[in-house]
Amino acid sequence: MALIEIRDIHKKFGEHQVFNGLNLEVEEHQVVCLIGPSGCGKSTLLRCINGLEEIDAGEIRIHHERVTGPGVDVDALRRDVGIVFQAFNLFPHMTVLQNVVLAPMKVLRQERGEAEHKAMALLTRIGLEHKAHAYPDHLSGGQQQRVAIVRALAMGPMVMLLDEITSALDPELVSEVLNIVRDLAKEGMTMLLATHEMGFAREVAAKICFLCEGTVHEEGTPQEIFGAPRKERTRAFLKRIIDAGRL
Amino acid sequence: MTSAVPGKGLGPVETGASRAAGERRFHAGGPPRNPSGLALISVMVGAFATLASWATLLDLRTALATVGVAGLAIDACLIAFGIIAVVMPLVPAIGAVAKARRSSRSLTVGDLITARMEAAASRKSSSVALGLVASQILILLAILFLIANDLAVSKTFFYLPLMRDSFLLILKAFWINIYIFMIAEILVLVWGLAVAIARLAPGPGGRPIRLIATFYVDLFRGLPAIVNVYLIGFGIPLTGLPVLKDLSQESFAILALTLTSGAYVAEVYRAGIESIHWSQMAAARSLGLSHLQALRYVIVPQGVRQIIPPLLNSFISLQKDTALVNVIGSIDAFNQSIIIASNHFNLSAVTTVAIIFFVITIPQARFVDRMIERDRQRMRAGSK
Numbered sequence: 125m126a127l128i129e130i131r132d133i134h135k136k137f138g139e140h141q142v143f144n145g146l147n148l149e150v151e152e153h154q155v156v157c158l159i160g161p162s163g164c165g166k167s168t169l170l171r172c173i174n175g176l177e178e179i180d181a182g183e184i185r186i187h188h189e190r191v192t193g194p195g196v197d198v199d200a201l202r203r204d205v206g207i208v209f210q211a212f213n214l215f216p217h218m219t220v221l222q223n224v225v226l227a228p229m230k231v232l233r234q235e236r237g238e239a240e241h242k243a244m245a246l247l248t249r250i251g252l253e254h255k256a257h258a259y260p261d262h263l264s265g266g267q268q269q270r271v272a273i274v275r276a277l278a279m280g281p282m283v284m285l286l287d288e289i290t291s292a293l294d295p296e297l298v299s300e301v302l303n304i305v306r307d308l309a310k311e312g313m314t315m316l317l318a319t320h321e322m323g324f325a326r327e328v329a330a331k332i333c334f335l336c337e338g339t340v341h342e343e344g345t346p347q348e349i350f351g352a353p354r355k356e357r358t359r360a361f362l363k364r365i366i367d368a369g370r371l
Numbered sequence: 372m373t374s375a376v377p378g379k380g381l382g383p384v385e386t387g388a389s390r391a392a393g394e395r396r397f398h399a400g401g402p403p404r405n406p407s408g409l410a411l412i413s414v415m416v417g418a419f420a421t422l423a424s425w426a427t428l429l430d431l432r433t434a435l436a437t438v439g440v441a442g443l444a445i446d447a448c449l450i451a452f453g454i455i456a457v458v459m460p461l462v463p464a465i466g467a468v469a470k471a472r473r474s475s476r477s478l479t480v481g482d483l484i485t486a487r488m489e490a491a492a493s494r495k496s497s498s499v500a501l502g503l504v505a506s507q508i509l510i511l512l513a514i515l516f517l518i519a520n521d522l523a524v525s526k527t528f529f530y531l532p533l534m535r536d537s538f539l540l541i542l543k544a545f546w547i548n549i550y551i552f553m554i555a556e557i558l559v560l561v562w563g564l565a566v567a568i569a570r571l572a573p574g575p576g577g578r579p580i581r582l583i584a585t586f587y588v589d590l591f592r593g594l595p596a597i598v599n600v601y602l603i604g605f606g607i608p609l610t611g612l613p614v615l616k617d618l619s620q621e622s623f624a625i626l627a628l629t630l631t632s633g634a635y636v637a638e639v640y641r642a643g644i645e646s647i648h649w650s651q652m653a654a655a656r657s658l659g660l661s662h663l664q665a666l667r668y669v670i671v672p673q674g675v676r677q678i679i680p681p682l683l684n685s686f687i688s689l690q691k692d693t694a695l696v697n698v699i700g701s702i703d704a705f706n707q708s709i710i711i712a713s714n715h716f717n718l719s720a721v722t723t724v725a726i727i728f729f730v731i732t733i734p735q736a737r738f739v740d741r742m743i744e745r746d747r748q749r750m751r752a753g754s755k
């Protein structure tokens with residue numbers, strides 16, 4: 125059963141057509157990677173699923189429930205759909221712990237003690253319990269991004285949307301973040317991630333979707349997409365990636 | 372290293388690295404410009420300022436004697452000032468001359484580096500001397516203004532006996548000003564934020580609220596505060612509205628000033644809120660926080676940190692505006708001082724009010740500086 129179903133969505137930013145009848149499905153416990161040239165709409169797609177952007181036509185369903193269009197409780201949707209951004213977006217005026225417990229306390233109405241206990245458990249898992257009382261400015265990029273992941277996980281989401289979460293990191297910090305994603309994948313977390321880390325995509329993804337011209341231009345298993353892409357544009361894109369030494 | 376790499380499509384471009392060393396040498400410049408002219412000017416200007424200072428101090432002594440302020444202590448003070456007036460500009464000026472001479476001496480023996488350093492030091496001393504002279508002359512002009520026409524200016528604005536006798540009366544009346552601005556500031560903090568949030572109400576549903584809030588801000592920013600105080604202070608009692616009409620004059624003042632200042636502070640808040648990058652709002656909303664929760668826990672706390680200085684400006688101008696209550700007859704410090712002034716045909720009591728207003732703003736400015744600094748350190752320093 126598909127956990128996320130995206131049916132024929134259309135979206136325009138002014139004159140610019142971002143989605144032009146895009147379809148995509150993510151099964152429960154599946155990891156799906158979105159690849160494609162910069163500006164093809166990967167971030168926008170993730171933001172639409174999370175209700176941060178509205179679509180013009182089509183629909184998105186999660187667990188068969190429509191989450192787009194009028195009458196949708198976006199706050200409820202977001203409780204179950206976590207998103208992590210390229211730029212971390214931690215709250216700079218709060219400590220790491222405060223960042224993590226804010227939503228569980230204010231949205232899920234957990235007691236402070238309970239929320240902090242859970243937060244500390246998560247922070248311990250990623251090896252950042254000693255930074256619980258530090259402010260984000262004092263953390264490395266990799267540490268900040270790990271905290272951002274934990275902040276999303278603290279809400280106990282059913283799906284995680286990850287938007288190029290390693291793009292803003294120094295190369296030596298990438299692996300510490302990807303390790304967490306790898307662990308989540310092993311635990312069966314359903315994830316949809318936009319990424320430029322092709323090696324990682326090949327390793328964790330069950331399905332790769334190549335976005336181009338407002339649709340999923342080609343999709344398949346990593347072997348199919350990276351080994352024998354059928355479409356010309358996919359091949360051209362992958363060649364550029366290889367030329368850049370990223371595969 | 373020795374020659375440019377013949378890159379693809381790079382034409383026969385000659386780069387700096389492609390030239391053999393020795394063809395081209397680095398030049399740090401020729402001999403320094405001669406600094407003696409500037410040094411001499413600063414000595415001359417300094418000497419002039421010294422003479423002018425002594426003349427003024429003598430005038431001051433005569434003027435003080437006419438009001439019975441004279442004696443050894445006064446003379447000692449004047450002499451001390453006289454010495455300072457000599458030392459201040461002349462020491463750096465003479466230093467500049469000495470350095471200029473050392474510079475030209477180094478030049479004759481061919482020590483270019485020392486010559487350049489001494490020349491630069493000389494010019495720096497000259498500029499220090501000239502700067503001091505400029506401020507000295509400004510102070511002299513102020514003193515001349517105060518003692519002109521047999522101390523007329525001083526007596527009108529700074530008649531010490533009157534200032535001393537009326538001080539307590541004015542201080543007591545100043546309590547009214549404090550009372551008004553303290554309460555108004557608290558109200559403005561809340562009211563301004565509410566208006567700012569209303570101006571940022573999202574979506575088509577928020578449109579009427581946005582429009583009303585915008586209209587309010589436009590209206591009360593455009594309305595002169597004194598007109599507003601007058602309208603509310605005299606108008607509401609005339610309306611005979613129950614409860615409202617029985618409020619004290621101070622309450623009307625508080626209401627009027629809150630409405631006026633609230634319009635400004637709302638804009639300050641809005642600027643602070645809008646200065647926070649939209650991605651913070653996105654992050655907060657993505658966690659399931661509502662729009663108002665996101666504002667309350669994420670956006671406003673960050674925005675407020677940015678706006679403390681402009682907020683203080685608004686507060687200081689609110690504090691000064693409390694003097695406007697005299698148009699509705701409240702006996703605040705200013706009104707009290709006007710009464711004293713007209714009884715004595717002398718404005719010194721009003722000067723006292725001016726000084727009090729001036730004095731209360733200084734600690735506030737320092738307090739805010741410290742608060743900002745502490746906040747910055749806390750966020751930078753990581754764990755407390």
Ligand SMILES: Nc1ncnc2c1ncn2[C@@H]1O[C@H](COP(=O)(O)OP(=O)(O)O)[C@@H](O)[C@H]1O
Pocket residue numbers: 137140142160161162163164165166167168169
């Ligand atoms: N808020 C917006 N307003 C206007 N255009 C936007 C907005 N967000 C994204 N776009 C445009 O939509 C396209 C897709 O952007 P994005 O989803 O960020 O691409 P990607 O993440 O794949 O690089 C880009 O051309 C971008 O300029």
Ligand SMILES: [Mg+2]
Pocket residue numbers: 166167168287288
């Ligand atoms: Mg993107």
